Amino acid sequence: MPFIQVYVEPLALSLNQMFTYHSKEKLERGIRVKVEFNHKEMVAIVMGECEKPTDFQAKEILEVLDEKPLLNDELFELAEYMSNTYVASKMSCFKTMLPPSLRVQSKTKPIIMEEWFEQGEGMSSLTPKAKELFEKLQPMLPMRSSLFRKQAKTHTKQLLEKGYIRSIKREKQEEIASDYEEDRPPILSEDQEKAIETIRNEENSTFLLHGVTGSGKTEVFLQLAKETIEQGKQVLFLVPEIGLTPLMIQRVKARFQQKIAIYHSQLSASEKYQQYQMVKNKEVQIVVGTRSACFMPFHDLGLILMDEEHDTSYKQDAMPKYHTRDIALFRSAYHHCKLVLASATPSLESYARAYKGLYTLVELKRRIAKSMPKIELVDLREGEVEGGLSKNLLDKIQDRLAKKEQTILLLNRRGYLPVMKCRKCEETILCPDCGIALSYHRSENTLVCHCCGNTYPNTNTCPKCGSHDFYQHGMGTEKLEGSIQTKFPEAKIVRMDADTTRKKNAHQKLLKAFEEEGDILIGTQMVAKGLDFPNVTLVGILQADAGLVRSDYRANETTYEMLEQASGRAGRADKEGEVLIQTFDRSHYVMESVLNHDYRKFFQTEMQYRHLGNYPPFTYMATLIFSHAELSQALFEARKVKDELKEQRVLGPIEISMRQKKKRVRLLLKDKSQEHLETTIWALAHRYKSNAVKLEINMHPLMLEE
Ligand SMILES: Nc1ncnc2c1ncn2[C@@H]1O[C@H](COP(=O)(O)OP(=O)(O)OP(=O)(O)O)[C@@H](O)[C@H]1O
Ligand SMILES: [Zn+2]
Numbered sequence: 001m002p003f004i005q006v007y008v009e010p011l012a013l014s015l016n017q018m019f020t021y022h023s024k025e026k027l028e029r030g031i032r033v034k035v036e037f038n039h040k041e042m043v044a045i046v047m048g049e050c051e052k053p054t055d056f057q058a059k060e061i062l063e064v065l066d067e068k069p070l071l072n073d074e075l076f077e078l079a080e081y082m083s084n085t086y087v088a089s090k091m092s093c094f095k096t097m098l099p100p101s102l103r104v105q106s107k108t109k110p111i112i113m114e115e116w117f118e119q120g121e122g123m124s125s126l127t128p129k130a131k132e133l134f135e136k137l138q139p140m141l142p143m144r145s146s147l148f149r150k151q152a153k154t155h156t157k158q159l160l161e162k163g164y165i166r167s168i169k170r171e172k173q174e175e176i177a178s179d180y181e182e183d184r185p186p187i188l189s190e191d192q193e194k195a196i197e198t199i200r201n202e203e204n205s206t207f208l209l210h211g212v213t214g215s216g217k218t219e220v221f222l223q224l225a226k227e228t229i230e231q232g233k234q235v236l237f238l239v240p241e242i243g244l245t246p247l248m249i250q251r252v253k254a255r256f257q258q259k260i261a262i263y264h265s266q267l268s269a270s271e272k273y274q275q276y277q278m279v280k281n282k283e284v285q286i287v288v289g290t291r292s293a294c295f296m297p298f299h300d301l302g303l304i305l306m307d308e309e310h311d312t313s314y315k316q317d318a319m320p321k322y323h324t325r326d327i328a329l330f331r332s333a334y335h336h337c338k339l340v341l342a343s344a345t346p347s348l349e350s351y352a353r354a355y356k357g358l359y360t361l362v363e364l365k366r367r368i369a370k371s372m373p374k375i376e377l378v379d380l381r382e383g384e385v386e387g388g389l390s391k392n393l394l395d396k397i398q399d400r401l402a403k404k405e406q407t408i409l410l411l412n413r414r415g416y417l418p419v420m421k422c423r424k425c426e427e428t429i430l431c432p433d434c435g436i437a438l439s440y441h442r443s444e445n446t447l448v449c450h451c452c453g454n455t456y457p458n459t460n461t462c463p464k465c466g467s468h469d470f471y472q473h474g475m476g477t478e479k480l481e482g483s484i485q486t487k488f489p490e491a492k493i494v495r496m497d498a499d500t501t502r503k504k505n506a507h508q509k510l511l512k513a514f515e516e517e518g519d520i521l522i523g524t525q526m527v528a529k530g531l532d533f534p535n536v537t538l539v540g541i542l543q544a545d546a547g548l549v550r551s552d553y554r555a556n557e558t559t560y561e562m563l564e565q566a567s568g569r570a571g572r573a574d575k576e577g578e579v580l581i582q583t584f585d586r587s588h589y590v591m592e593s594v595l596n597h598d599y600r601k602f603f604q605t606e607m608q609y610r611h612l613g614n615y616p617p618f619t620y621m622a623t624l625i626f627s628h629a630e631l632s633q634a635l636f637e638a639r640k641v642k643d644e645l646k647e648q649r650v651l652g653p654i655e656i657s658m659r660q661k662k663k664r665v666r667l668l669l670k671d672k673s674q675e676h677l678e679t680t681i682w683a684l685a686h687r688y689k690s691n692a693v694k695l696e697i698n699m700h701p702l703m704l705e706e
Pocket of ligand 1 (some may be wrong): 187188192209212213214215216217219259343344368369527529530531532568572695
């Protein structure tokens, strides 16, 4: 009779402690069981067998929930790696890796069954017509009953009754991608040929494909994928945001004309489950998806393609705070397959690694069609500016409207007004949970916290003095849309931001509307990435330096990425592209690098700053956030920890914005050794697991919370 060790919820109880139970049968690792824990019924995951405990009586497990293990050996190893690296509980890692309906706490599976017909042992004679139909359809059995009925019509009944076919139930498997007309591979450019050859022939397993915007990186992906598929292996296409999935799905489907799995956050639980099963049951060779697709249960992965590898959406905000690139590296090593990271603006980390030769650098230096777009910096301190728009930009928009060409306007702030500040008493309306300014969203007449997402009705009344008069300074995409529409009443405007893309498939619909009949696309950073519209010849960036004022060590990098990527949307086909960047600081090296499309210059300058400030990639970093209703309590713990840490550089404590009415205090740790940093933080995690002051850990943060 085996004794088994399990991990059990709740997560907070203990970071990675296993508990022993007794089972009547042998249970494989990865099977879920129900157990009694602290007088409650809970779901647990079996980790393996163990010796009979000598110091206590192990309880009996209550129920076995799965026939087969949910996770294979690779995914167990991956969970181990994630738990260590991100200082997260194993349970939170398992949970992240599985589709929602298979998660530890979930008892019901949203399996949709459908009817199929399979071959029976029919003996008695059939009418001639039924016989003829059966002979025709027999080779295709088993087949979906709906399909069979369509062809055999009323004869189906006879075939069923006489036992020639039998009705069975099968799990319904649905493909989400629609079909696209077959597209033929273009003749590759010389650069593309060379890139493919290098990736195919070099021994190295990780490649950084640095290609300027519009240089045809996707075509390199497709060619490499083709070779992998022909070898019978699987390919994973990763994109950073849902907004970019339609485009990638379309290109992949059109090229390969085969069933593919899709995985992203807007799918329902049952859709996710079905896509997951399609990969598990080896029914598809291709997966296209966002971050969470990196956990798909591949059995023979042959290639991982990570598009826009610099994008911060690849890092998860919630525990475990993993980076998709790390997971991709892990899986590529496990499957001995190649990983290609691609971007026009590689992350500093990846480029530094390529520079050192850890990754093989592959470059596409020219655009496929035209040359790079012409960039102009517009100094907002000079010349006419109307509602945030320079005269220069307005004239150019007018010109494109006349020429029936398209414009993209980027303003990286959604909503109508960024702050509600009273004109009489100067009070600013704040989020009661986070303590930061609320934004006004006009169409819903609400005040929204862009930090926690909470919304409040707008009463247009100052909470302090009761006045109804607020400043109208600043703007978000909603206000911009209104003022552009007033200026150009005839123009067809499409707005794309978090507010207009909440519904399923909204990205796809908006992009289609713009492509088919739009004149101007207005949006947040969402419109800066990946879009490939041949008729876009003008890109306007409204508040280019808004991102530079943040104190974050990556503020320059993210601003550079956004500006260069947004510029890259102009002039991608046979028409010349033009970009107007409105700025207050035209001499900033970020602006200069964008102006000359000079990634190297940006990289070298930024690396110097990082070196001076001792920031990644020159060091490993982690943040510790202490929170408590009382600021003094949180500060006390933070100071105590700082005093103890002798071997790391510790910055802080500083007070940052609240969350859920809790005061928060941040420490920033820097360490030359990743391993040493992990050990230190694991010790702290154990110590604070049941403290009144909560400790939140972010290993290798991409953004420092403010
Ligand atoms: N060899 C080729 N011949 C003709 N057209 C090509 C070729 N390769 C790519 N293209 C086309 O060029 C355009 C730009 O390619 P793609 O979207 O792959 O660029 P990209 O490098 O991914 O750019 P970005 O980084 O801006 O997303 C696409 O419309 C694509 O179909
Ligand atoms: Zn809030």
